[in-house]
Amino acid sequence: MFFIVKFNSRLYAATRPTVLAVQAGDVRTALRTAPSMGLQASQLAQDALGRAHGAIISGNDQLYFQMAQIAQAFVNAASELVQAARSDGTYDPVQYQAGARSLAYAVSKLG
16 A cells, blocks of 8 residues: 555656646746656656566556556656657647647546
């Protein structure tokens, strides 16, 4: 149970800046925070997968797999947002919108 609470609070902390930036239409902040979100969510996905493979209590493996899938959805969204950024400080609006939709999908999986 402690792992689930810790996972959720770490996922929330990792994703909050990017989610809030996208929701507020703050492209610059969203693109700046997306790489960190992706790295942290990736680590959380790996942690949950490790727990799933070592689950002792029946049914917990499925819960941990679901947690890993949610974290991976944030990794995917971060990747799309990062791909939208250009080296000259501009961004690809179409790619950014795709990342924003992916992020909205990831957020919807939390509920």
